[in-house]
Amino acid sequence: MAQSKFSTNFLFNVFGSIFPIVVSLGTVPFYLHLIGTDRYGIVAISWILLGYLGFLDFGLSRASANALAQLGHATSRERSPVLMTAFYSNLGLGALGGLILYPIGDMVLLHFVRIPPDLMAETRHAYPWMAVMLPLGMINGVATGALESRERFLLSNMLNSSTTMAGQIIPLICIHFFGPQLTVVLPSIVLSRLGMIVLAYCVVMALEWPIRPLDFDVTWLKRLLGYGSWVSISSLINPLLDTSNQLIIGATLGVTSVGQYTVPMNLAMRSQVVATALARTLFPRLSRADRGEAVDLTRRATASLTYGFGMICAPGILFSGAFLHMWVGGSFADVSRPVAEILMFGAWTNGIAFLPYGLLQGQGRPHITAKVSMVEILPFFCVLWLLIKWWGLPGAAAAWTLRVTINLVALYLLSDCLSKQTWRLVPGLLIMTGALIVSLLIPMNLVVSACAAAVAGLAMAVAAYRLDPGLHDMVHRFVQRAGGNPRLTITG
Numbered sequence: 001m002a003q004s005k006f007s008t009n010f011l012f013n014v015f016g017s018i019f020p021i022v023v024s025l026g027t028v029p030f031y032l033h034l035i036g037t038d039r040y041g042i043v044a045i046s047w048i049l050l051g052y053l054g055f056l057d058f059g060l061s062r063a064s065a066n067a068l069a070q071l072g073h074a075t076s077r078e079r080s081p082v083l084m085t086a087f088y089s090n091l092g093l094g095a096l097g098g099l100i101l102y103p104i105g106d107m108v109l110l111h112f113v114r115i116p117p118d119l120m121a122e123t124r125h126a127y128p129w130m131a132v133m134l135p136l137g138m139i140n141g142v143a144t145g146a147l148e149s150r151e152r153f154l155l156s157n158m159l160n161s162s163t164t165m166a167g168q169i170i171p172l173i174c175i176h177f178f179g180p181q182l183t184v185v186l187p188s189i190v191l192s193r194l195g196m197i198v199l200a201y202c203v204v205m206a207l208e209w210p211i212r213p214l215d216f217d218v219t220w221l222k223r224l225l226g227y228g229s230w231v232s233i234s235s236l237i238n239p240l241l242d243t244s245n246q247l248i249i250g251a252t253l254g255v256t257s258v259g260q261y262t263v264p265m266n267l268a269m270r271s272q273v274v275a276t277a278l279a280r281t282l283f284p285r286l287s288r289a290d291r292g293e294a295v296d297l298t299r300r301a302t303a304s305l306t307y308g309f310g311m312i313c314a315p316g317i318l319f320s321g322a323f324l325h326m327w328v329g330g331s332f333a334d335v336s337r338p339v340a341e342i343l344m345f346g347a348w349t350n351g352i353a354f355l356p357y358g359l360l361q362g363q364g365r366p367h368i369t370a371k372v373s374m375v376e377i378l379p380f381f382c383v384l385w386l387l388i389k390w391w392g393l394p395g396a397a398a399a400w401t402l403r404v405t406i407n408l409v410a411l412y413l414l415s416d417c418l419s420k421q422t423w424r425l426v427p428g429l430l431i432m433t434g435a436l437i438v439s440l441l442i443p444m445n446l447v448v449s450a451c452a453a454a455v456a457g458l459a460m461a462v463a464a465y466r467l468d469p470g471l472h473d474m475v476h477r478f479v480q481r482a483g484g485n486p487r488l489t490i491t492g
Helices: 002-057 060-070 076-112 117-126 128-149 153-178 182-208 218-252 255-270 273-288 291-327 330-362 366-391 393-414 420-441 446-467 469-481
Strands: none
Touching (some): 002 117, 002 153, 002 182, 002 291, 060 076, 060 128, 060 218, 060 273, 060 330, 076 128, 076 182, 076 218, 117 128, 117 182, 128 153, 153 182, 218 366, 218 393, 255 330, 255 393, 273 291, 273 330, 291 330, 291 420, 291 446, 330 366, 330 393, 330 420, 420 446
């Protein structure tokens, strides 16, 4: 029963992420056509600045999710102080963050990034709406944590998917009626998200009732801050390390290059749907489990994710160039192709790193993930600056991919998840590396890239069946249930 529930929750998380991704991919060409590459780049940088100040919740969203997961079977009366303390704290800190974001964003957008002169006034008038977005995002994290701590992943995904899709579609409708200005795009994003957050809290209150609105508990605040202060360091540094490429590209190569980098970066990050879903599904259980059980869960999940996610990323590397030409076309695709290929490899290693990251934080050791992030800062920015100078946009992609790959190795060493069975992951690494080398060195048309992608996906699937015991057993159970011979045995 527990395994069945876990698999169901995992599927909810996968499909709950796929639906908004499909909508997002479908709307990008419309945004590029309706508002242009320059405006799209400004919107992308605005979202980056918003992510940077997410650390101002001092990790309270993650801390509350961890605490509520440990109280998964407690009464609503016992959970209410955690929920309300996190809500009021995030609301207050979000408002403070919005006040800080306004002057910082003004300085970065209007003085650091090279924005075309004809868009300066429009950007100045539209930007204040992004400051309003920060407290909304922070209190939404508390609602999501409350739902997922009870493993109500279906509800959580329905609400989050609806929020994302509304934020993509409603601005396009507003552009159609009111014009392609930033002063139309950003307010429509904010107002659509506000409506969905109100709905999310109505659902949480119905599940957690009775909730006492005045259940702010100083003792719980201290406990949450003790855990969350380390999480907040990761929340500050990780967005900086993940997206600083775009800011530096904007400063050195111009805002047009930001759009040419952001599109493949978003494509790579959204390919992590399987990794994100698995990490989200595991986190409540890792928070409740003892150390030995948590490590064992993570090791088994690593083998499945390495090959399962590899079946997406290896073909993705080889087919990304052809896909970009079909999707956005023209010179934009020619510039973005090598960027996408390199970033897809990084998306794979970064996705696998979600597992030891979640293990360390679920087991109450967020200080380790924070310290790893701090150590990476200076080397990463040095490498990033050099590779952008030497190689342009592909150099920025290579710097990010190198960092997340090193981060993966460090987290697995520090989480004690490496074992004698780690060698089973090596073939997956070789297939991914081969796919990247082939895609960068050999020009391919649509048919050739599709065939190469199919071969890479098949190679990863065969390796998964032979080397991942979990997938091997799952295939056998599926064959038996489908009417195959239950006595059939295939050695692996």
